[in-house]
Amino acid sequence: MxxxxxxxxxxxxxxxxxxxxxxxxxxxxxxxxxxxxxxxxxxxxxxxxxxxxxxxxxxxxxxxxxxxxxxxxxxxxxxxxxxxxxxxxxxxxxxxxxxxxxxxxxxxxxxxxxxxxxxxxxxxxxxxxxxxxxxxxxxxxxxxxxxxxxxxxxxxxxxxxxxxxxxxxxxxxASPAALKDRIDSLQTEYDRRLSTMDDRVRQGLGALEDKIATRSKVATGLLVAFVVEFLILIIVLVVGFFFQRPTTIVVPEPKKDTPGIQQNSNTSQANNNRNSPG
CATH class of the missing domain: 2.70.40.10 (Deoxyuridine triphosphatase (dUTPase))
Incomplete structure (x- = not known):
């Protein structure tokens, strides 16, 4: 067939x-x-x-x-x-x-x-x-x-x-065109939020820098005051060392025996000899 x-x-x-x-x-x-x-x-x-x-x-x-x-x-x-x-x-x-x-x-x-x-x-x-x-x-x-x-x-x-x-x-x-519009909208929103976050970070960093600068100034002032006081103390000590008056020590001279005193001494010795036994 x-x-x-x-x-x-x-x-x-x-x-x-x-x-x-x-x-x-x-x-x-x-x-x-x-x-x-x-x-x-x-x-x-x-x-x-x-x-x-x-x-x-x-x-x-x-x-x-x-x-x-x-x-x-x-x-x-x-x-x-x-x-x-x-x-x-x-x-x-x-x-x-x-x-x-x-x-x-x-x-x-x-x-x-x-x-x-x-x-x-x-x-x-x-x-x-x-x-x-x-x-x-x-x-x-x-x-x-x-x-x-x-x-x-x-x-x-x-x-x-x-x-x-x-x-x-x-x-x-969900057409490709609608999805593209949605993606573009999300991208715009993302960029806006990122920009806002960036501004906040910059503001925060600026405030932090101001605080650091203020505290740095305070610390510098304290350090300068400490150094000045230390220098003043050193100067005072140095000046005191060079200009202080020395202390004079007076030693007394021995006294000389007088004739009257010597005679009394001899008389006392003679009396002692008489009174002693044998």
Whole structure:
């Protein structure tokens, strides 16, 4: 058994398949380019910064801020056969501005309905789109045989952005731009506090230097007074040493014996001799 070869469709093949079975509705042959079909932005969008979905009037514009997600509904409805798979992307002219497709890159065999593109603005500026603008692209390739488990959900949920879709993307998104602003704000606050702290440190050092200078002056004054008093004491001692009068010690001369005294002495000696026995 020969297995059919799987390959991507050319532009002519897309037009041929469209003429035999309705793949895309509405279909405009002029939007088949480089083996892909260009899909347009439809009537419903949801941007995380707006909290609820919007319905767009013809040619109405939307703006996706940096760092925000969005759900974009296509204008066209698709009816993918069971033996075909589609591959999707954002057009390069829009992708290069920073709009990234984060919802997946293929369309299942058997899928029927509009496509919901979940996108993220990774750029630094708002991305502006308008209803009816050619934003997306789809390529087709055939399978070797029809799949036995095609996509089964044929509900109308595929043709609108539902409340569940909105709730799945709700919440604050920390965009790079918002984070940059926050970092800049913190840097400014840090610089302010650092400057205030530096001023306080300088004031404290100035006060400390004043106290040290005052105490140094007091210590210097005390030292000078001590040195002066010490010098005065030295001077007084030196002057007293050189100019003090010496003390004269008078030694009395021995007295000479007089004749009367000598005679009395001799008489006393004679009397003593008489009185002595034998």
């Amino acid at each position: 020969t297995v059919p070869h799987s390959s991507f469709w050319s532009s002519d093949r897309i037009k041929e398949e469209q003429s035999s079975r309705e793949l895309i509705s509405p279909f405009v042959g002029g939007f088949v380019k480089q083996s892909a079909y260009e899909l347009a932005l439809g009537s419903e969008v949801f941007i995380t910064s707006e909290h609820t979905k919007r319905r767009l009037a013809p040619n109405e514009q939307i703006s996706i801020p940096p760092g925000q997600f969005a759900l974009l509904l296509t204008h066209e409805q698709l009816d993918i056969p069971n033996d075909v798979i589609g591959f999707i992307s954002v057009r390069y002219t829009i992708k290069r501005k920073g709009l990234i497709n984060v919802s997946g890159f293929h369309v299942d065999p058997g899928y029927c309905g509009r496509l919901k593109f979940a996108v993220y603005n990774a750029g630094s500026q708002n991305i502006v789109l308008s209803r009816g603008q050619r934003v997306f692209m789809i390529w087709f390739t055939n399978l070797t045989e029809p799949t036995s488990d095609p996509y089964q959900n044929k509900s109308t949920e595929q043709n609108e952005i539902t409340a569940e879709d909105v709730m799945s993307l709700q919440g604050d998104v």
